[in-house]
Amino acid sequence: MTKIAIFGAGLIGGSLALCFKGKPGFTVTGHSPNPKSVEKLLKRNVVDTATTSMEEAAEGADYIFLCVPVSLLEEYLTSLAKLPLKQGCIITDVGSTKASIAQCAASLELKGVQFIGGHPMAGSERSGVEAASSHLFENAFYVLSPDPLTPQEDVDRLADLIKLTKAQIIQVDAELHDDIVGAISHLPHIIAVALVNQVRGYNEMNPLYQNLAAGGFRDVTRIASGDPKIWRDILINNRENLLKLLVDWNAEVARFIDLLQQSDGEGIAEQFRKASEFRSGLPERRKGMITSLYDIYVDIPDHPGVIGQIATSLGNKKINLSNIQVIESREDVPGVLRLSFRNQEDVDRAAEELKKQYTVHA
Numbered sequence: 001m002t003k004i005a006i007f008g009a010g011l012i013g014g015s016l017a018l019c020f021k022g023k024p025g026f027t028v029t030g031h032s033p034n035p036k037s038v039e040k041l042l043k044r045n046v047v048d049t050a051t052t053s054m055e056e057a058a059e060g061a062d063y064i065f066l067c068v069p070v071s072l073l074e075e076y077l078t079s080l081a082k083l084p085l086k087q088g089c090i091i092t093d094v095g096s097t098k099a100s101i102a103q104c105a106a107s108l109e110l111k112g113v114q115f116i117g118g119h120p121m122a123g124s125e126r127s128g129v130e131a132a133s134s135h136l137f138e139n140a141f142y143v144l145s146p147d148p149l150t151p152q153e154d155v156d157r158l159a160d161l162i163k164l165t166k167a168q169i170i171q172v173d174a175e176l177h178d179d180i181v182g183a184i185s186h187l188p189h190i191i192a193v194a195l196v197n198q199v200r201g202y203n204e205m206n207p208l209y210q211n212l213a214a215g216g217f218r219d220v221t222r223i224a225s226g227d228p229k230i231w232r233d234i235l236i237n238n239r240e241n242l243l244k245l246l247v248d249w250n251a252e253v254a255r256f257i258d259l260l261q262q263s264d265g266e267g268i269a270e271q272f273r274k275a276s277e278f279r280s281g282l283p284e285r286r287k288g289m290i291t292s293l294y295d296i297y298v299d300i301p302d303h304p305g306v307i308g309q310i311a312t313s314l315g316n317k318k319i320n321l322s323n324i325q326v327i328e329s330r331e332d333v334p335g336v337l338r339l340s341f342r343n344q345e346d347v348d349r350a351a352e353e354l355k356k357q358y359t360v361h362a
């Protein structure tokens, strides 16, 4: 039996556990210091066994996944290094930053055990094991940041296991990872939060701001709902990169101030053209980062009961909806419904079914 131990089975750890659990030859153990969390893991059937004892969870494990908030990773790795681990055990993590944990691993004496940093580039603004899904990582990138001295066969062994998540594995140096992910994930989270808070301030004077906020505002700010503690840790950990990125962001803001002061319409249009061109080159339907869900959009006439009819027709075909959201709905104007699913198969089946009656944008 290959034993996989998951430390911190929340959104990411729980989703990994679901990818491994039930596969022939594998047994999955969850660890949390909190007895209520252990109980919940067992009740939700996310793991085969669960324990509050770190020693018990780690004992005999072939793979250990550290899935706790970034600020706890080093503490966990340091504690594990003191335990009698199985020879050949691979310890990995899922933290959104990679340089500090790599430095910590390099400073420890890990005898007969390898540490290989990892980061599944998929997730959501939700947290906790309640939001876990075995489909979370499908088609997403999964970064591995091995130290250059790590034997390739160990990296390959971990990669083979991670393939069960259906993610696409890519190796990136830890420092470079933090630089790039700072720009494409951490900075956007700061911008989304700052923008929401700017509008929240205006809304205190006039609640019409909130009422009118739809479409673009919602799309661009979804990630502002991320878990405050998880994001506090990520931003503090990657602060050096983020401070530089925010200087560059200030320059982008200053450019728009300048264009507006000059009423430079051509300059503004040029900014939109360049952005649109780059954005259209982004991978489609790749989960994680900005596009995160399997969504379809349905134009709906604005009359009572239509949402219920759509939900019922999908239910009749046993197609599971993971989320439903009215994006725009005004009197006499067709609204748009965003339907989210857990996998591509459900997206395709739902689109086929709804196309019979509605205009569907997949």
Ligand SMILES: NC(=O)C1=CN([C@@H]2O[C@H](COP(=O)(O)OP(=O)(O)OC[C@H]3O[C@@H](n4cnc5c(N)ncnc54)[C@H](O)[C@@H]3O)[C@@H](O)[C@H]2O)C=CC1
Binding pocket: 007, 008, 009, 010, 011, 012, 013, 032, 033, 037, 067, 068, 069, 070, 072, 094, 095, 096, 097, 119, 120, 121, 122, 123, 124, 125, 126, 127, 128, 129, 227, 230, 234
């Ligand atoms: N949220 C996301 O979309 C993504 C998060 N990550 C990384 O994954 C890791 C976990 O994040 P999520 O699963 O989103 O968070 P989560 O809040 O859903 O799960 C965190 C887990 O750590 C445990 N935990 C929290 N505080 C603890 C403590 N003091 N002692 C012991 N256990 C504790 C929780 O009980 C839970 O099991 C973080 O390092 C994060 O940077 C990586 C990719 C995506």
Ligand SMILES: O=C(O)C(=O)Cc1ccc(O)cc1
Binding pocket: 095, 096, 120, 121, 122, 123, 124, 125, 185, 223, 288, 289, 290, 291, 292
């Ligand atoms: O929900 C989104 O779009 C995300 O940005 C998810 C995400 C959050 C944190 C990560 O380290 C990786 C991916």
